[in-house]
Amino acid sequence: MQEQVLPAELNEYQRKAVFNDSSACLVNANVGSGKTTVLTAKVKYLHEACGVNCEDMVVLTFTNKAAGEIRERLGAMRDQGELVQMRYFGTFHSVALQLLRERLPVQQLGYTPDFLVMDPEEELDMALHLIQDRKLQIKYRNRLKKRLEQEDEEAVPSENGREKLPSPPGRRIQDDMPVLLQAMKEEKRARNRMTFADLIRNTEALLAEVEWRPAWVIIDEVQDCDAWQLALVRRLLDKGARLFAVGDPNQVIYSWRGSACNVFYTLRTEYQATELSLPVNYRSSASILEAASVFSQYGSSLTGNRERGSKIVVKKHYDPFQEACYLADRIKGLQDSGISPGQIAVFYRLQNQSGVLEEVFAKEGIPFQVSVKHTLRDCPVQYWLLQVLRFSLSREDYPAGIYALSHKEYGERRNGKPITEKTAAAVLHGEKDLKLPLYERMLAFPECCPSLDSPQALYDYFSLDGYLHPTSASFQKDKERILAMLESLFRQQPSEGENLPDRLRSFLNDAVLYGLPEQETKEEDGRVKLMTLHASKGLEFSFCFIIGVNYGLIPLRTAGFEEEDEERRLFFVGMTRAKDFLELSYYTNPDNRVMPGESRFIRMIPPELIQEETADPAQENLQELRKMVRQEIEARQSRAEETLEADLPELPKEPSQPQPAGKEIIQPRTVIHRKYGPGTVIREDDAMMEIEFEGYGAKEFLKAFSAMEFVEE
DNA sequence: CTTGGCGTGATTTTT
DNA sequence: TCACGCCAAG
Known part of the structure; x- marks a missing residue:
């Protein structure tokens, strides 16, 4: 009879999660394993089969988009009316607002229930005005926004009465920051306004003051909880609410902005939560899934239910511009074979990588959409x-x-x-x-x-x-x-x-x-999506291109091992967005301070899953030679300036033919490599050398480790 | 007011 | 690795 209220297509793991009756249940939901389906089914099950009132369920998400998706699915599932009347359903912030307005004694904090919410930009304005009015001394004014956030994080509540160690005073910057924070607090009260952070903190604080508690707390993407959100959840659980949380530790990509990376551990130990998992991935082809699983750290039980599919293409490009041109061509090709651009996405590590793509795509007439954050002030x-x-x-x-x-x-x-x-x-x-x-x-x-x-x-x-x-x-x-x-x-x-x-x-x-209703809704579906790897979380596309998979970019050049774990998860998230086709590409001549050559991440993928390609070798070699000539000329010029001596050999004539020009400039040296055989050195510096091998193309070696011999002329 | 030494952050972003 | 801002010395 329970089954009657649920869709028939739930698999055994999903059922187990939905019917689990422990007072705290953590569902370790792997990528594409139907986590939203389970969450939706759970809500419906609790309401329709267990008779839990909608008002007694607090359903929390992190983004409005996720909330909208779940709401839509609930709407589609219900046949009678009232499920839509869930008062405490939405993002942490919107539910907090709702509670503060109708259940919590905000007067105790000096507010009235008709307070207004402040956006972060306004918060910054308020701070700046206070600094000006009260003549406060604040250092790093340009980093004020960041400093305000940091203070927020440091004020995290102690867990379960355990005293939090006061942060060592030595490291703290000596200025009027504490005065400013106090002034902000008073100003917000006087103006009856709360920041995003206040919504969570004040809710957490005031929940202790009221009898009310929900019967259930249901959380989506629980791995994204930050310390304050976790504190809020604890408050609800400590009052006797039951917990059902769904999330994936492999998709923690926001720990840098405070997501408490061990929520799973915390909830498991503190509330003896039952842990279940959803291992079956319905999204990606077997090849993609297998390659991606190299980058997952938890839940080795990830399995797929799809066919092998095509291999992962790894492509070498000369530079981001060449790559953009290639992508434009490639997308046109896909369009010609009847694939909607809306099924195609390009992911990159940094926002500024989208520039080249935008330019080239615009010129080539490819419909695209860059996902950029927007604030109220944009309009x-x-x-x-x-x-x-x-x-x-x-x-x-x-x-x-x-x-x-x-x-x-x-x-x-x-x-x-x-x-x-x-x-x-x-x-x-x-x-x-x-x-x-x-x-x-x-x-x-x-x-x-x-x-x-x-x-x-x-x-x-x-x-x-x-x-x-x-x-x-x-x-x-x-x-x-x-x-x-x-x-x-x-x-x-x-x-x-x-x-x-x-x-x-x-x-x-x-x-x-x-946010406000967007004015431009011109056929979003028919456009190629360009976005950062971070922004890709939660989405899926038939064709995915991850670009700039160079060491130094993916993983991003940073010191420290802990951060590299997150880079790995980020790459994992990106790869697992792809349903049918995944292509990774890298540059031999990246623009900025990125290392040339493929990222270690590419080498971590089992070779049998990869199909390696070079976009256009002829063009690449030409570019390579041109660059060499340019570099040599620049080097000579700077040397000439330094020494002011004229005994340097003449520069080569205009290199109309790059081939002989290259030979003239650099002494041709021949090497024998164990694997690639004879080759010619085409570029060399203190640590690296690039060698052209017949039949293999250009390869780069670290001098210290190269397995080759030099041949004297 | 200028200069150099030192320390730190850069990148990712939702509400 | 670089760029920027702070701070103390001159």
Whole structure:
């Protein structure tokens, strides 16, 4: 009878997890093993078979995207209505907000329940203003954001009463940072605002003050928990809530920003959690899975259920530009054979690697989409209007008022010039009485609210047409965005007794937590996705290209062994995004301070799973020779400058034919290699030499270890 | 106010 | 490995 409420396609491991009735259960979910399916089934099982109320389940994710996915799947599974009414379902932050607003005594911390959430940029602004106003001495001002975050992490609560060692005072920078932190705390209270970190911390702190507890805590991607989130979860568990958590220790790629890498261990030991695993991967072909498993450290039981598939292609390119050109060609080829660009993804280690690809793809007419983080401030009009609304809600919100009035583009103007922040501040404090229509409207907003019942009404109320400059080129676009934004404000159905200010408040909070509706939704599906390896987590594509697999880039050049583990997991995550086809590529002549030649990671993959290819050997050799000539010329020039002596041999004539030019410059030396046979040295420095072998192409050797003999001419 | 010695971080990013 | 910022000496 239990089975009736579940989809038939659950495998035995998934069933075991769903039906497990221990009070704490950790599911070690391997890549592509159906973790979301299990989580969804568990929620449904608890609700429909075990009769747990939706309100008694706290379901936590880390990203809005994950929350959306689960919500969608729950929606698809349920046949009756109320499952969608889960009040405490969403990201840690959104659930914390919900709890703080309706269950927790925020007054105890000096807040009222209608507090607003601050985004990180605003937090930084607040800090900067405080520094200025109070003349605080803060070092490393450009790194202030980082320092604020760091302080947050250091203040992590002690676990289970065990005192946390105070960090040694010697290392700490001596400045007004403690004063600033205290001032921030007070300022946030005075302005009734909480940062992202505050949402979690305050929830954690206040949970102890109330009777309420959920029956179940269900966590997705539990390996991404940071110390504060873990503390919050502990609070719930210590009150008697039961735990069901799903995650994968092989996908810990965010430990650098605080994810407590041993959550599994912690929860297992502290709550005697039952550990189960989901070993069957449904996503990748056997070859891909086998190659990837070299980079997984836990859960050797990873098995696949798919056919062998094609080998992993390893490709050598001259440099990132050549590679981009090749990729453009390759993608065109795939498109011609009927594969949608939306099924193709290119992953790289660093954001700045996308530049070349963007240029080349744009020129070649390949539809692509780069995934970049966006903040509320990316769209100035929208951000400006948010500030207008904020100040309208509370005339005490000076930062918002000043921003709204003194904005260079959309703010108030006097004598054709935008008013200064100083002027705006003076107006807000009643020290100046300029007749600023926007200011008047914002002040009158609370009384006028009842008559404002549509997006257009709000738009007209603030006479936004005037502020958006009807003559400007961006007017139409700006107006569309603003109206779309106001529409989404009115679209959210008001809960009972909610008036416009209440709805506005939750709208502002939602904008910070979930972002605003994007305007550009032009067929995202039909485009090649370009993203960092980090951003690829949680996604899957039929064709994946991981580029720049050079030592120094993947793994990224850093000191320390612990970090390299994470680089390995990152590579693992990237590889396991591929369903059918995976290609890795590296450069012989990378741009910056990356080492030439393939990464050690490539050599770790069993050779029988790999098919090695060089994109275009002829072109590569040509490039190689050109570069050699250039280097030699540069070297001679600098030597000439140093010595000022003219007895150096003449530079070769214009190298119209690179072949003879190369021979003239470098003494041809011949070597015999054990494996490759006779070859010619084409480049050499203190430690390395590059040798051209007939039939094998150019190879690089470390002088100290090369197995070869020199042949005297 | 300038200079050199020293120490540290760089890269990845969600809410 | 490099670049940047701090800090103390001149």
